[in-house]
Amino acid sequence: MTDLFRKIAPVADELGRLFADQGHELALVGGPVRDILLGRVGNDLDLTTDARPERVLELVRDWADSVWTIGIDFGTVGVRKGSWQIEITTYRSESYDPKSRKPEVMYGETLEADLERRDFAVNAMAVRLPGHEFVDPYGGLKDLGGRRLRTPGTPEQSFGDDPLRMLRAARFAAQLGFSVEPAVVEAMTAMAERIEIVSAERIRDELDKLICGVHPREGLRLLVDTGLAAHVLPELPKLRLEIDEHHRHKDVYEHTLTVLDQAIAQEEDGNADRVLRWAALLHDIGKPKTRRHEPGGRVSFHHHEVVGAQLTKKRMTELRFPKDVVADVSRLVELHLRFHGYGSGEWTDSAVRRYVRDAGHLLNRLHKLTRADCTTRNKRKAAALSRTYDQLEQRIARLADEEELAKIRPELDGNEIQRVLGVGPGPIVGKAYKHLLDLRLDKGVIGKEAATEALLDWARDNGVAAS
Template sequence: MVRLRALSESSPVAPLAAAFSKAGFELALVGGPVRDAFLGRDAKDLDFTSNATPDEILAVLSTLTKSTWDIGRDFGTIGALIDGEQVEITTYRSDSYDQQTRKPVVAFGDSLEVDLSRRDFTVNALALRLPELVLVDPSGGVEDLLAGILRTPSTPAISFGDDPLRMLRAIRFSAQLGFDIDAETLDALATMGGSLKIISAERIRDEFSKLLLTPTPRRGVELLVETGLAELVMPEIPALRLERDEHHHHKDVYQHSLTVLDQAIELEESRDSFEGPDLVLRLAALMHDIGKPATKRLEPGGVVTFYHHDVVGSKIAKKRLRELRFDNDTIHDVARLIELHLRFFGYTEGAWTDSAVRRYVRDAGPLLERLHILTRADVTTRNTRKAHMLSFAYDDLETRVAELAELEEMQAVRPDLDGEQIMAILGIRPGRDVGEAYRFLLEMRLDDGPLGEEEATRRLLEWWAARQES
């Protein structure tokens, strides 16, 4: 209770509690902040509930701040900015669901206990009455916290029937908190998955993204596959469990992909260029081999090949991420990383020229740092000698990239002459010829490095003369 007391005395909790008490209304801190206080974690989002109506909540908040918003008024939620912190206060709810669209028939209640009983899991169905500091725990959430168990306040059938998205939340919380899902709830995940079909793609995308952004998403991905929910969210992942037979042995692509995800997260966390979890990198790590099932071939002698799985996988990733309503930038970046993730392995077959290194950087563009990490993470061999060889080769490549970047500002490779200069030198107007001349100079730049304006002009005129003669 020490952390709970400290939380209750902090801003903006204390002034809110005082204001609601003075106005004659109940107020309780609810859900995540209370749970996290018991777990010794910092509270990120402050959610409150009250017997006050939305209009009454606004009236109380107006005594504390001018920054309020009522975008969630229809659901009883009013937001405010108090002492620089965002808070949300929701009127007690006693909703019912139509079981077809998961949209609740909103009904305001007058009991904190009833409000808590409609929440997703017992560990989130905790409240701290303010300012009295009375813990309200009608469903045994504290005991489940201590045991590390996720369980629904009502039966899983009722809870997931009311809101099927809670099935994905169960998996996300299991990964986020490191909790086990109790047997009855786990069985419901496996048998009620079909009801996710009434959930919008956007909501599924958001929950899946939150899972991937947890410190250890592998646990959650494995649960998605084991319960069958992955078939409804991202079926390409369970498809990676390629069949083995006694004659054609090959690496377990599913387990390999999970290991790549783990290793990408370790590398991400070790680099200062990443301020927090990177969704694009984690999606690319998980999905980098999803083209393998479609390209699998059994060759003579028991060799298994997956030719062009990088290109095929990139196309599959685009399709899946579009269906999940990811934004265009995320779709493009993930697909591009998958397409490029094998490019490095040609480096181990022979030293690249400077122009090849420049092209590697040019093709990666702003994704270069992510591509560095994805390529390193993709090494999961148990052959220590081979692992060391690949690591050394990539160290060498990164060193060369850094050296060339320092010499040439390679991150923004451009020809020595721009479009205006090309038109002036050749005496031509805007059109296809200017574009072709620009691409010619860009190839010269990539092959030979900076040429200088005089040399670039000489080569451009030679190219143009030869073009005119032909």
Template sequence: MQSVATALTRLGDLAATPPVSALANAFAAAGHELALVGGPVRDAFLDRPINDLDFTTDATPEQILEIVKPLSDAQWDIGRAFGTIGARVAGETVEVTTYRADSYDGQSRKPEVVFGKSLEDDLLRRDFTVNALALRLPGLTLVDPANGIDDLLAGVLRTPISPEVSFGDDPLRMMRAARFTAQLGFRLDVDTAVAMEAMADSIRNISAERVCEELSKLLRSDSPHVGLELLVESGLFDRVLPEVPALRLEVDEHHHHKDVYQHTLTVLDQAIGYERSRGGFDGPDLIVRLAALLHDIGKPATRKLEPGGVVSFYHHDLVGSKLAKKRLRALRFDNDTIAAVAKLIELHLRFFGYSEGAWTDSAVRRYVRDAGDQLERLHILTRADVTTRNRRKADRLGFAYDDLEHRIRVLAEQEEMAAVRPDLDGQEIMAILGVRPGREVGEAYRYLLEQRLDDGPLGEEEATRRLRAWWDGRGE
């Protein structure tokens, strides 16, 4: 946390940069107010990087567009209905929004957009006091009508007005509270937490697309663990992602098993650690994190109490994969993300047979083939899934996976395994067998692929010999 004087100096330096000073002077010359607002001001006090330049003004969207056009080389008005105009000014992307006072009517899934009349009113309608901060331009006057600076210093997340009213205006703010506890490391004000629990059901009024976006932002944060716990404890996840709170399975005195819910959060933490240490990703990887969060959601449906105090979860990988597809589809995640997460959940147990006995080269090839372009993510998820406190067992599994990755690298170098294909393509198969396109060609292709996976590269002559033998023997 920066001192107030240091933060103001930093904001002054920001105001002197070409995009900010150009906008400030242009709006002042046009007779309109302009203020830097929200995240950039907050992050100046928290000594965090300032990545977004968000402004608010008394000008209408039409007036904003008229003012920014001469200053910018590009403009977009996709948010015009909500009062927002975007532009690229002096090489920086900026967004300027008309003072707002929107609210929900409790029925519609979208807010009713109402433009406000003053900066102070605009700030008080924002989600949290730490975001209800503004710097008037060009005069560099700090505006803090909700005592957000005090809450920044105290590390408290609180709504500028009554939380019941604030969450009633936009229920998505409850999920945003969880994200900010994770991103900023703040604690939630007691009254705000109580209101979240009481009003959790109103999250159903929010569109799946907005919920998906907010959940994704939380999962991409540096440490989403505490935010996810808040979503479970408040009851929000019971409405949004009920498969996660369902992981809090009861344990009776005769049957004992690992706490699946806490195990899941640990797996997520460890997956994030592997994601960072192994590299190869362009920022936080949503697919890895979703797969870690959902990898065991098939356990409640497959839980079986066995004799001798054993609890089994047979086929929870397959059941969980189907449940994940259904839930992520309902939340409007894109098809590629859904397919990748479902595949990782389906395959996340495959490795554990490796440590019990040596796999053949054929088994290693199949592991790579089945993982496809998700192999690196599968490495991460599988390693993260080891949460045992038994150091000897953890080391054994770790060494086994090291060995598997080594064998994959060796085979890849020998065979270019990442692109494993039969030694003959479809055209060659049809020419050799004298058949037309159809089911037989697909069967022949799959046969040759299995031969390739079992024995490695065959060469054209040997592949042709095996193909003819297989074809001649089909009727036997």
């Protein structure tokens, strides 16, 4: 640990001496200590101190490059020094009122007491500054070696103090690949309903970190098995549809987890693509509402992509995701079946253009989602689907070279339409623009002269007098 700690010691020790000279304690704590022991060093540091927030501000004001106080009501002062982002939090304990969405913060007096209120033992380790004394009163180092999650005290007390810790257990299972102690799982199951007092924003952040983890399948399984998912992402456990006795349709829940795995396998440069991952997770959530039992024992899910897009938009909006993320994920869910109309390559160039236009900036993600959605165990069928999609991508590439597909628009813009028709801005221009766009998609590039003639023909057919 000494060698790893040297990478951050200069800035941490400098701050530690500053606090010690003024009679205050300071320690590196929580996630950064855990990550150092795992061989991972980032630029974010969490520190804890006996100094109250107002005193922390006095101590760091002249030392830091910048200071922010957005978390000061919860005892946290933010600091930037060079490339380091540092949060300094006063020793504290916190708990929830049964009817409150916000924790009640009470300041503590000792480092050991502060560590006791931490979520898991692997996050309840500290290094005192500037002397580098390692503090581990709850066996976090042993848990780290065993790759397990256990609470410092009883899990019931820990989750009672902050119910969000139940989601953190699933998140750490996804991020670190750790197992969760049976007693912790039992408490999560018994107390799942209590998660409802936590704000949507805090739940969203944990779910987002989970889905972007290295092992999201493990975290999601834990949420479903403990009943937490029923409160924070109810569409997921609903995918565990009853399988008919002849197994004529897939287990949608298991299929979804496999699609997520296969989407992750296509990510580039090892960077998590949150939009692609959320789309993979939610792509079939419309199936429970659209399931129909057909003659002969068949099961259908007609228009589940449309219903799924609506449910996706609703759920992600309720979780307070940014509007652009909501729009992108729900659009991918809506489009994820479009390829299956391609058959054996019967689409016209017009249909290919519309596919590209409808996908827009999401085209590359749609490619990945569509490929990930093939989970058949029939190798011949899987190979055929893959070849067909290869052919579609080749056609898209060819048309893109010929026609700049990504920039498809009518060959006459709004100003030119107004000039040809002799009209000013208004609904007629919008209708004419749509007509020319449909023409562009159907016919490809026909040239401005032909587009002008087509516009005049449309105007005559629709009673628009061109001047």
